[in-house]
Amino acid sequence: MTGDLSPADVTYLRAAIDLARRSWHRGNHPFGALLVDVAGVAAEAENTVVSERDVTGHAETNLVRTASRRFDRAYLRSCTLYSSTEPCAMCSGAIYWSGISRVVYGLSEAGLLELTGSHEDNPTMSLPCRNVFAHGQGSIKVVGPALEDEARSVHDGFWNSIGEE
Numbered sequence: 001m002t003g004d005l006s007p008a009d010v011t012y013l014r015a016a017i018d019l020a021r022r023s024w025h026r027g028n029h030p031f032g033a034l035l036v037d038v039a040g041v042a043a044e045a046e047n048t049v050v051s052e053r054d055v056t057g058h059a060e061t062n063l064v065r066t067a068s069r070r071f072d073r074a075y076l077r078s079c080t081l082y083s084s085t086e087p088c089a090m091c092s093g094a095i096y097w098s099g100i101s102r103v104v105y106g107l108s109e110a111g112l113l114e115l116t117g118s119h120e121d122n123p124t125m126s127l128p129c130r131n132v133f134a135h136g137q138g139s140i141k142v143v144g145p146a147l148e149d150e151a152r153s154v155h156d157g158f159w160n161s162i163g164e165e
Helices: 007-025 059-070 073-077 089-098 109-116 129-134 148-153
Strands: 032-037 040-046 080-085 102-107 141-143
Touching (some): 007 032, 007 040, 007 059, 007 080, 007 102, 007 148, 032 059, 040 059, 059 080, 102 148, 129 141
Parallel strands (some): 080 102, 102 141
């Protein structure tokens, strides 16, 4: 899937992966997302599930909340959302409702499930974002998984360490 990435896509996807790393260092789950327009990064967000005590505090949903307050739907349609990991069903719904027209992600939902198994902090629904988007009325282009080894590395040791503090 890396062949579908432009050099800019690689740069922005790596930035989303770096946000995921920062999220972990701040005590949250390792997920990050950013919104990019033709001029560059318009907004970014990390996962805040732990720090905000909010199960909906996924990076992509946090990003959509911020972006939809700042920008109108016409603007959002011109943007790409980059995510360190494939958006879950909830985040995919938020992306769909925002009007964002393109998503590029690193680690696949299936790859995340392999890492987390049945971990109670990540009850993966095993529902690819493409499937969620396909049931909507809009058209969202999806590129991913991409740079999956890099995106996976952010999770190394994380899911085994939760609850050991």
